[in-house]
Amino acid sequence: MPKAISRNKTARGNSAQFFVAGELCRRGHSAVVTLGNTPNTDILCSNEEGTRFVHVQVKTYVPGNRTVTVGIKAEKDFGKNFIWVLAGIPAADSNQPFEYYIVPSALVAENVAESHRLWLADAERLQKSRKDSTVRVIHIPPSTSYNGWSIDAFKNRWDLIDALLANPV
Structure with a gap:
């Protein structure tokens, strides 16, 4: 019997990338999971015409946990077309809902760097x-x-990606 996904970080991370890509496709976009072959990009997403692109970095956590771990690269703003999706993937036998926080790179970079600096200084x-x-x-x-930063306002904000992929009027 395979390890439960709640205990296997690799399986949880892989599944999160596919769940996020699936949601992007459900919304009418083309989304490709890069399988680790593209630096800093787990999913490359485009509009139907293939004229606009968004790079998505997925980080996974267990719903109910208080934090999601990211690396030092989270302190870098990769530009407006780079989005972090923090994906709360429940265990298969759980009744908890999936959770998604869609956060622009600039906000992640600014707040992760500042929070880490304050955490070190507070020691x-x-x-x-x-x-x-x-x-x-x-x-x-x-x-x-x-x-003091909260990502609460970014829960299920798929519209942020939709807007980046929309054709200009």
Whole structure:
């Protein structure tokens, strides 16, 4: 019997990419999972005409968890056509709903960098030892990041991707 998906991060991450790509296709876009063959892009998504593109980076968490782990690259703004999708993928035997937060790269970069800087600085105030690393986190609502940032307003904001792929009027 295969390992339960809730205990297998690789399987959960892979499934999240396909669930996100499926939602993008359901919305009328073309979405291709890159299978790790494209730097910083899990899904390449285009409009029907193939004239506009969005790069999607998917990060997975278990619904109910307070954070999703991202790397140091989350501090870099890759441009307006780069979107982070934080995907809460429940275990197969769970009744919990899927959760998606669709967040523009610029906001992720700004807030992840600031929150990490504040987290490191607060160690001195608390007289704790914190070692810097390449690990960064984004807090899942109702939690907020160290700088007070909440991604709650980005829940199911597929319209942000729709707008980037829309043809100009």
